[in-house]
Amino acid sequence: MGGDRPSVDEGLALIRGNVRPLPGESVPIDRALGRITAVPLVAARTVPGFRAAAMDGFCLRSQNVAAATPEAPVRLPIAARIAAGTWPVPLRDGSAAGIATGAPVPDGADAIVMIEHSAVETGAAYVTISTPARPGLNIREIGEDAIAGQKVLDAGHVITPDIVAGMAAYGIGQVAVMWSPRVALVVTGSELARDGAAIDPSAIIDANGPMIAATLSSVGAILSASERVGDDLAMLGAALDRVCATDADLVVTTGGASRGDYDFVRQALERRGARILFHGLSMRPGKPILFALLADGRPFFGLPGNPVSACIGMRFFVGQALRAMLGLPDERGLAVISDEQGRDDTTLFLRGTFGRGPSARFETPFDQRSHILSSLMAADHWLRVDRSGGETRRLAFPKTLHFGR
Structure with missing residues (x-):
């Protein structure tokens, strides 16, 4: 698909095949909310314990x-x-x-x-x-809810308030959960204003850094290190050296991922012995996304600088890596009815919403350009459209990354 660029499915498979699950840890149930169960939960007591x-x-x-x-x-x-x-x-x-x-x-x-x-x-x-x-x-009756020693929940579930209630009732005081992924971030771009104030008329306020931090927080991951650098190879290399020296499980950059005169991410990676697994996918927006393994095997993502492209990269591709780290299966979209016909051999990610009425068609009335955040704010789902060999597949995904079932 898309000439020499891998397809989106091929890219997702490369991520899945090269990101290993993280270890687990044991936490008390009052610190378990939002974590992923690492092993099945087994009741420690019979409930009810009496008639x-x-x-x-x-x-x-x-x-x-x-x-x-x-x-x-x-x-x-x-x-x-x-x-x-x-x-x-x-x-x-x-x-x-x-x-x-x-x-x-x-x-x-x-x-x-x-x-x-x-x-x-x-x-x-x-x-x-x-x-x-x-x-x-x-x-x-005794044990009609659970019997001591009975499995009450499989591994791979997000712990929600109702699960906390169940664990308390079944006498489970400690729970084995997956390690919270630690992510290091380097935001690149000489045009980015600092401290939210665009002093220079040509400056742009960074939206990608806050978006990535918020995405990680929403799924229980940790932003463990964060830097911002201009479009300079030496500055970028030094920033990568610093964040890679931390205990981050995954490293992300935004900007500098394309192939222009001021795009240095790939060059900085190759100088540090990283193995590039793909640089560009057959998709729009977000085509220049880069995925690599650092010299020590940790995964690395170079996301485009355009904010919608960065959102897509974080939502679907970094999200895929986080799912693999947490031992979760691949995400599956919902097949929907839509008028979107797509493009041959290019995956489209479109902002949209479910229509009203008995047909409940999926609608995409929004501005789809990669720098327009207002239309992303108005949408509630992504529509992925793939067309190949005369067949079109349309799948809807929730707008924000989440790991619930």
Whole structure:
């Protein structure tokens, strides 16, 4: 596809094949949110650990109310009131006990009748039951949620608040998670203004650095080092030497990735013994993207300087490397209906949104130029369009990088 340039799929496969998973670490569950499970989670305790009331009502023996009807209710003495967090004595045959949701069901009781189907007499000594009850009614049985030793979650899941709740309930105090990738960044460009103030009329405010930092933060990765340099080979080389001397798992540059007079990223890499795996893919925008392995084997990405191209590079290609580091599978898009026909042998990444109505076609009404951020802000998805051999494939992806399922 695209002459001597690899296709997008070939580029993604090269990344997957050359980025190794990071090791895991153990963290307490109050520090696990957003991390990726490194091994399956196994329940440490049985839940429920005892027969528990599923709702407020009266526990009893079902055979005692087998004939109960609204017209002929059954009258039973109230033997006790059982609150959650207390352990009851066995229930005598022919009696009932008031019980709160979550409280242990006493031996001798096999059903709970809801308050709505009962009436307590004056003095609270007796209750009348107006409906029959089957054995097990409104009772949470031992282990119906999980049994100690049972796998409750596979490896490769993002830990969300509900998973934290489950781990707490199942007695999992520590969890093995994948190491948070550490990323070093070098932003290049003599035209970039510093401190957000464009003093020179020709200066441009850096948008790529904040975007990359925000992307990493949103998926639990760490921006471990960051530098900014002008379009100078010696300055770039020195900056690369400094960030590569850190413990970063991956290095990213923005700008300087094309083949113009002021694009020095490839030259600086080759001087340092890096192996270039691709420099340019058959895609628009973002064609000049570069992927290499540093001399010590760490992955390196040279992203284009245009902000939308940098966003695409970060979203799909650095994202692919992060997924590989975290042991996650390749991302799969959603096949959609769209009028976009694409270009032969060139992957297009278009800003768009799902339309309204029964057809729910995917629409791409936005300015697609690579320097226009306002249209990216207005979109909610990317549309990837591939056309080859007379066939067109259209896949939608969420706009922002994420690792949830």
